[in-house]
Amino acid sequence: MNSKERFTAAINHEEPDRVPLDLGGWVTTISVKTYDRLLKKLGIQRTAVAFDWLRQNVKPDEDVLERLGVDTRYVHLGDSEFWRFEPQRTEKGLYVTDEWGCGFLMPEDSLYYNLVDSPLRNATVDDLASHTWPDPDDPGYLNGVEEQARQLAEAGEYGVVGSFAWETWFERAWKLRAMDRFYMDMVANKEFVHALLDKTLSLHMRLLDNVLRVCGQYLDVIIQGGDLAGQKTTLMSPATYREFIKPRQEKTHPVHQAENRCKSFLAFLRRSVQSSG
Incomplete structure (x- = not known):
């Protein structure tokens, strides 16, 4: 098959x-930091970039998907x-207001953005x-x-x-x-x-x-x-x-x-x- x-x-x-x-969707996903470690493990010299800003997940590269048999x-x-991802740096971390008006904060030691303001x-x-x-x-x-x-x-x-x-x-x-x-x-x-x-x-x-x-x-x-x-x-x-x-x-x-x-x-x-x- x-x-x-x-x-x-x-x-x-x-x-x-x-x-x-x-692998690579909304549920079966992988974070930027984890994917970066995976790339190094596979001997691939590439910088991981977030595809999903909120959860800080990536869209896995095709060569990685092939090697993993996905x-x-x-x-x-x-x-x-009509909306752009434009985080603002604050004392508590990076802050973003999304297209729905919700506010999210990502502290420096966090893996992703957290909901902090509900309009x-x-x-x-x-x-x-x-x-x-x-x-x-x-x-x-x-x-x-x-x-x-x-x-x-x-x-x-x-x-x-x-x-x-x-x-x-x-x-x-x-x-x-x-x-x-x-x-x-x-x-x-x-x-x-x-x-x-x-x-x-x-x-x-x-x-x-x-x-x-x-x-x-x-x-x-x-x-x-x-x-x-x-x-x-x-x-x-x-x-x-x-x-x-x-x-x-x-x-x-x-x-x-x-x-x-x-x-x-x-x-x-x-x-x-x-x-x-």
């Missing part, structure tokens, strides 16, 4: 010749035309209308996307994965509100949580629709995520998940299917939650 055949077998629940290897290749969003922490439902939201129709997000996906698909050598999470609608919502406040609101201020999630979901779905329209036919899998659990347990009860998260996850499913042939594992998640009560 080549990588494409191996990957295709796995996502079709068929037995491949070995477990497919994945079976996937990723298609990433282009850069926004909607004290907002009301009415305040959502006046917040400055990013534009999902920003043409910069589509730069190079179709070409990347088409070339990978036509080569037929690897599983082609679309990494278009844009932080995902759930994770972005709690970052805007602040995680502690957001989780309290799911009990004490449900109206606000529903309104905020509806807004972030609508922006997310618009972006997905734009991206999949130009490259969906070339993809095998799309990454969509959001931290709903830790290493040992969930971050919310099944009842809370069913109220706030599940209905919105299901709304994204038709978007995935409308413009592409990608696999969906939403049914597996649905059964898992139902079986847990």
